[in-house]
Amino acid sequence: MVQPYRHEPFTDFSIEENAKDLEAALRQVEKELGQEYPLIIGGERIYTDKKITSINPAKKDEVVGYVSKADQELAEKAMQVADETFEWWRKSTPEMRADILFRAAAIVRRRKHEFNAWIIKEGGKPWKEADADIAEGIDFLEYYGRQMLEIAEGKEINSRPVENNRFTYIPLGVGLVVSPWNFLFAIMCGTAVSPMVTGNTVLLKPASATPVIAYKLMEVLEEAGMPAGVINYIPGSGGEIGDYLVEHPRTRFVSFTGSREVGTNIYEKAAKIQDGQKWLKRVVAEMGGKDTIVVDNEADLELAAESIVQSAFGFQGQKCSACSRAVIHEDVYDQVLERAVELTKELDIGNTSEKNYYNGPVVDQGAYDKIMGYIETGKKEGKLMVGGEGDDSEGYFIKPTIFADLDPEATIMQEEIFGPVVAFTKAKNFDEAIDIANNTDYGLTGAVISNNRNHLEIAREDFHVGNLYFNRGCTAAIVGYHPFGGFNMSGTDSKAGGPDYLYNFLQGKTVSEML
CATH class of the missing domain: 3.40.605.10 (Aldehyde Dehydrogenase; Chain A, domain 1)
Incomplete structure (x- = not known):
C-alpha cells in the first residue's frame, strides 16, 4: 500500500x-x-x-x-x-x-x-x-x-x-x-x-x-x-x-x-x-484562462473583496488561474468594488530581492508593454478605479489595477491579460452572472462567493471551468487536492x-x- x-x-x-x-x-x-x-x-x-x-x-x-x-x-x-x-x-x-x-x-x-x-x-x-x-x-x-x-x-x-x-x-x-x-x-x-x-x-x-x-x-x-x-x-x-x-x-x-x-x-x-x-x-x-469570480447578493462581502484582490494580484496576476474578471450582483456591486479598491491600495510593490513586498515586477519588457497596452484599452472601455500606472526604468513594475463598469464583451473582459488587472461588471441576477462567467473562449478556473446553497449547486453544474472553487479565491490549487486543468481553449x-x-x-x- x-x-x-x-x-x-x-x-x-x-x-x-x-x-x-x-x-x-x-x-x-x-x-x-x-x-x-x-x-x-x-x-x-x-x-x-x-x-x-x-x-x-x-x-x-x-x-x-x-x-x-x-x-x-x-x-x-x-x-x-x-x-x-x-x-x-x-x-x-x-x-x-x-x-x-x-x-x-x-x-x-x-x-x-x-x-x-x-x-x-x-x-x-x-x-x-x-x-x-x-x-x-x-x-x-x-x-x-x-x-x-x-x-x-x-x-x-x-x-x-x-x-x-x-x-x-x-x-x-x-x-x-x-x-x-x-x-x-x-x-x-x-x-x-x-x-x-x-x-x-x-x-x-x-x-x-x-x-x-x-x-x-x-x-x-x-x-x-x-x-x-x-x-x-x-x-x-x-x-x-x-x-x-x-x-x-x-x-x-x-x-x-x-x-x-x-x-x-x-x-x-x-x-x-x-x-x-x-x-x-x-x-x-x-x-491559460480568463478567470471569473462571481459574487451574489447573499455573499460574505469582505470575503468576496479579499478573494478578488488576492486572486487578481498574487504574483502580479501572472497566473493562468488569476482572477481577471469579477461579476457582481448589482445589489452589492458598489460595496464589493469599494472594498476591493481599498484593499488594493494597501498593497505594496517593489524589488522582492530587497524586501518582502506583496507585489514584484512583471516578467519582461514584452509583458510590461502588453499589459500597459491593455490598461490603455481599459481606460477607454471602463472606469479606472485604482492603479493604471507602470514604471520600467529599473524593473518592470505595474501597479495593481481595477477597472469598473465593463461591458461583458469588452476587450479586457475577453482577452487574457496575464498581469495585475481585474475588470468588474454587474449582473442583474445569478443566472446572468453565470452566463457572463461562461462568456469566454477559456474554461480554466472560477469561483463563486455565496451563502445560497442553491446558487452553489447551479454553479456546480453550469459554471464551465476545470477548477471551480466555492467561497475562496480562484488561484492556489494544491497538488493532490485540486487536480488542475481546464476546458475549451484553456487546454486538454x-x-x-x-x-x-x-x-x-x-x-x-x-x-x-x-x-
Missing part, C-alpha cells in the same frame, strides 16, 4: 527566523549570479557561443545567468540520445524511478530557502509566491512518485478458467517538455518528471525568461541518481528548436504550458504525420497533480495467455 502524501507546508515569513534565513539565502545567491550554464545532453555539459541572458525583472541590469542555447544540430543530438536511452530506461523499475523523485524532493526541501532565492531573482516572485512555487515542485515530486507506484500494480481485469489476462501500462517514448516562466520551478519540475517517472525520456526546453532554475533542477535530479540521457536540458528558441522537435518523427508526445497562440500551433503541428512516424503524437497542453484538461495525470504518458497493454 502506497502511503498518501500531505502537501509541503508553506513558510511563515512573519516569523523573524524564517525571514532572516531567506535573506541570507538571497545574499548567498547574489554571489553566484552571472555564471554561465551549459546544455546537458546525455550527461555531457555543452557550452555554446549563443547564450540566453536571464535577468532579474526587478532590476534589469542584474544578470542571473548566461545559459547556452541549443540549435537544431544539438536538438537532433539530444533526440538521438533520448531515443537510445529510452530503450533501456523503459525497462527500469517503477520503484527505481520513484525513488529518484523522492530523493530529489528531499534535496529541494533541505535547500528550500536557496531555491526560493533563485526564483525571486529570476522570476521576480514575492516571498510568499516563491515559497509556494517551490513547495508545489516538492509536491509534484512526492505525488507523482507515489502515483507511479500505484500504477505499477496494473489494473485488475477478468480472466477465465481457460485463460489468464493481465492489463498493464507501458511508457510512450521520447517527449518534448516546454515549460513556462510563471511557475518557473513548480510547473517546470512537474512537467519534466511526470513523463520521466513513467519510463519515458525527456527533452526539456524551459522558458527562455527563466532557464537557470531549470538547470538547478537538473543538478538535483542528477544528485538524486537520475541516469544520463533520461532528461536532457536544451534551452533554445521556439522557432529554431521548438518547432523542429514538435514535428520530429521520433517525438512521441509534447507537454506544453504557455500561451494559447503557441499551444494551438503545437497542437496543429503535432497532428501532422511526418515521414517515418508510426504513431499519433500525444499533446498535453495548458494554455490534463489535470496536473491529479490521480490520472501520469496516464497521459503511458499506454495500456493487454496480455492474454491460454491455459
